[in-house]
Amino acid sequence: MIDADITIRRAGFALEAAFTTDGGITALFGRSGSGKTTILNAVAGLLRPDRGHIRLNGDTLFDAAGRVFLRPHRRHVGLVFQDAQLFPHLTARQNLTYGRFFNRTAGERLDFDMVVGVLGIGALLGRRPGALSGGEKQRVAIGRALLASPRLLLMDEPLAALDTARKLEILPLIERVRDEMKVPILYVSHAVEEVARLAARVVVLEDGRVARVGPPQDVLAPAPGPVSNQRFDTVSLLQARVRAYDERYGLSTLDHPAGPISIPGRAGAPGSPVRVVVRGSDVSLAMKRPGSVSIRTMLSASVRAIASDDGPVARVDLTLAGGDALSAFVTRHAVDELGLGAGDNVLAMIKAASIDAR
Template sequence: MIEVDFQLALGAFSLNVAFRNDGGVTALFGQSGSGKSLTLSVIAGLRRPDAGYVRLDGEALVDTEAGVFVPVSRRRIGLVFQDSNLFPHLSVKQNLLYGRWFAPRDAPKIDFDAVVETLGVGALLSRPPARLSGGERQRVAIGRALLSCPRLLLFDEPLAALDMPRKLEIMPLIERVRDEFQVPIVYVSHAVEEVVRLAHCVVVIESGHVKFIGDPATAFSRLATASATDRFDLCSVLEARFADRSASHGLAALDHPAGTIWVAGAVGAPGAPARVIVKATDVVLSLTRPAEISMRSVLTGRVAKIKLDGPLATVEVELAANSHLLATVTRGALEDLSLAVGSRVHALFKSAALDEQAVSVGDTL
């Protein structure tokens, strides 16, 4: 378990952060300059806070009141940054084994072959970093951090410098690291799809202060409805479970208390939990359940809030199981449907609009 509660002032910027991670992935989410990476540097020991503490499994890594400051080399924390920072004169295998130098002799060892297999770098062991793609370099960086036998892994926007195909290549590997090696992770990102897919808990940081702590679905629902955001970035996170029935024409059915969500390409065992990102601009609202329409996913709920924004409006639909779905509609549609708080509506969206690569699947979500 990691416990964080500290304050740090840098010029006019003030950072005041407190949270705890009992396991799995805790994501620090926020805009650039909000203080996410600065928080990570304090946890790692790269910066000293002005006041407060960082504790790992009950041991103080820094405690300003008690005068404790454990140096970076003794914290047993694995770091993965945007840039893989591999040693150019060492082979992939040598870079991986370099992490072993930082593992205490009596620490439980993470098996080298297991890391190589999990990250799929077996064919790369003899290559120098210069002959690796960006995605391959990040795989090696993750492996090097794991082989240091860390008590905690810190990821500082590890996918920010990669294109989308490489991101989709690395995210499943981070999921496997999360699930197979059971090392707690603090993950910094401002990408919703990464956080939704990987995190158990989200710490939303805004201007150096914690705005919200909770599960991804609740975090992004509150963040979207409370902040002035570009309409194309507005989204909802829905939690559902794979249905116990066969796929239809390659589409997997996800059971949600408010209806069925159909997703292309996602695979999960019956009953396995899943998270789905739905963009507000992809949602259509109807007062009646329409027939003879191509949209397969239909969820039923009631209008909870309406936020007007010039010619457009953001409608928050409250669904069963205390979940919410955002829809962006025109003011004209709002008037034509006579939508008001309390109106019962059907929310529809196309399966083709859902990014199956961003669907998070796992028993530990």
């Protein structure tokens, strides 16, 4: 667990942040320049705050009053950056084993073969970085950090330099590190879908201050401000379970109290829980079930509130059967034409193709 309360002042920027974590993945989320990477560097020991403290599992890494500042190599944390930063003259295997130089004790080592297996990099071990794709390099970088057996893994925008296909390749691997290796992660990102999918706890930063802290379904709810600015940044999280996989069409069906959810790909074994991330711009509304339509997912919901301004778009906040919250962005014209108002029962329709099972 991290317990941090720090102040850092630099030319033109001031950071004052206090937060705690409880294991799993904690995301530092916010726009560029909000202070996310500054906090990560302070936890890693790459910069020294002006005041406050940082503790990891009860051990003091930094305390201004007590004049404690552990050097990075004594903190036993692993670092993964946007750029994999592999040694170009070493093979993937040699890059991986380099991490073991920073291992605390032989008794605490993560098994090499297990790490290689979880990350799916067995076939890459003999190659040098120049022969690896961006996603492959990032897998090796994660493996190198893990083989140092860190008490905490720090990930600074690890997917930012990757294209969509490579991001979808790495995301499940980060989840496996979280779930199978039980390594706590402090994860920096400004990508709302990454944070919604991965994090158990989110620390939202705005201009060097902690604006909100909590679970993603609460913290990532629409914030005050012009509705038109929220359209592509608002996501909702739905909790469902896998019902079945259709081999013929390559679709998984998920059970949700509001109705079945259809998504491409294999979502997991029957009965396993799934967190579904839905963008508000991917939700359409209907007052009754339409006849011929390509959309497979139609969820029973009631309108909780409608927000709009002078722009063309309105946000309709819904409560799904079962209690999950879902936001939909539609035109103000559509709201008026449908006569939508608080308390109305509607169908929330979500295109399967807008969700990726990975």
